[in-house]
Amino acid sequence: MNLFALSFAYIRARELNAALNVLLLGLGVGTIVVLLLFSRQFEQRLGRDAQGIDLVVGAKGSPLQLILSSVYHVDIPTGNIPLLEAEKLKANPLIKSMVPLALGDSFEGFRIVGTNHDYVTLYEGRPIEGRLWDKPFEAVLGSEVAAHARLNIGEKFIGSHGIVEAGEKHEHSPYTVTGVLAPTGSVLDRLVLTSVESVWEVHGQGPHHDGDEDEDHGKDANGQPAKDQHLQPQEVTAVLVQYRSPMAAAILPRQINSQTALQAASPAFESARLLNIVGVGIEAVQAFALVLILCAGLSVFIALYNALRERGYDLAVMRSLGASRMKLLSAVLIEGLLLTAAGVLLGLLLGHLLAEALGAWLQASQRVRITGWTFVPGELVLILLALAVGLLSALFPAVMAYRTDIARVLAQR
């Protein structure tokens, strides 16, 4: 027998009540854990995908759209720009390197990106099988694409026009797989890479392109019909720019936006803006979950308070058996902590399971795979916070136990 066993016996004597307290706390903690896991992994993914990219230069339009389409590969592009215009930037001493991107086609929902080998280097990618592309119509698959398509090296596949699956097929110009990339945990895993020339040739040869506006890239950000977003030879969709010095951040975007027909957007700035917009929703849910945790604390308090009122005699008897005031105080605190700890454990379990389940479920529609099998530092803060709430709720009842006047309680008939 010790204080833990004693507290545990008291909890067991009120199973239903204890279960409700644990459940309430578990729900609050679980909700916050899911939010923490999602927002943290989302931010990490945003940061990972944008690493090494200081600036994106593309067609005029929404800067957020430009970043979403050419860094994260989720939105439709703002349009295309003449390669010649982009090449002119190379002369700028503030620019260290540039990677061209030519978008417009997809393969089974995965985007085909015409680019050069620097793009692979940007994400520290390397072929796990085969080699990178050399000639037009050679393509390299990201790891998720390869897992999904089950294509072997040397096999051919046909790209679809547009960046969603329903687009018409470019039957006349199949790609040949030359390599598969190792998983990088970045957007690279979900892309099909080829040379810029391949994308030009697909669209240059196509007899069916001229004049037809199809729904996949028919509208620009303002809902207006876009002029002509079909990639023409000698055009690219965007270039990814790396600065030579941090100073460039102050000068270059303004220079490009005001002096050329191009648009420059910073991934860091735009993704911060995006997180800011999404953040309001996350904060609202977080506040709600905090209210749940406080309610759970209140419920632990009420439960312990009522239990102690019923238990006044027990406390007096224990004192008469030799228990010191501190022991009774500790026993009540332990009871509160046991309940809270159980709630926190349940919450962590629920949160991680739910995050994993939601992540798996969302994988089909989202570009980001979120897993529940990871821990984020915020959880530690959450655990401490919940335990503090539990301790605080038990404190008043514990002091009540501490101050029990045994002679008076025992003299009551």
Next chain:
Amino acid sequence: MFALKGIRHAYNGQEVLRLDQWLVGQGEHWLVLGQSGCGKTTLLHILAGILAPSEGSVAIAGQDLGELSASGLDRFRGRHVGIVFQRLHLIPSLTVIGNLRLAQYLAGGDRNPDDAALLLESLGLADKLASLPQSLSFGQSQRAAVARAVVNKPDLILADEPTSNLDDANAAAALEVLLTQARACNATLVIATHDRRIKDRFANQLTLGGGA
């Protein structure tokens, strides 16, 4: 074994107990008699160190209770005093053996963990060790409560009205258990009662006279 001197106790300015001197030797069995409200329970509480008298000194086994700190008093009570309450007050959330183990733990540790089970077996509760108190009959509860009071081999056993609500047979049985257990650990036994049926069993009697 214990010595009470010049005891006065008052609740809210009203004197409820006055006892000039009471000396009791080790192993003696005493009956404290008197009508309800004459201070029997107060006297037991003072003896147990639960209540500090308004005036006077209490020494048990050579220890002046007034000199002990609050936690020292708790420890002393756990080691040296066993109390059987009128309404028994077994902890309802703990099993019978759990109640005894709690008493052992609170008195400073389960030095002889087997004692509790052996004691309960000797009181005919062998098959009730793991039962909750609510499933016991009154007689069984009474024996369990006595067992809890004596499990730490106290020097002093205090019992408050152990027989008052019982029929003759049960009262005799309850008294027998107390006397047997007190003898077994050579403890001083003090029973507070207004039950006239057990008066003849005790040579040593202290009558409290309603505040007089």
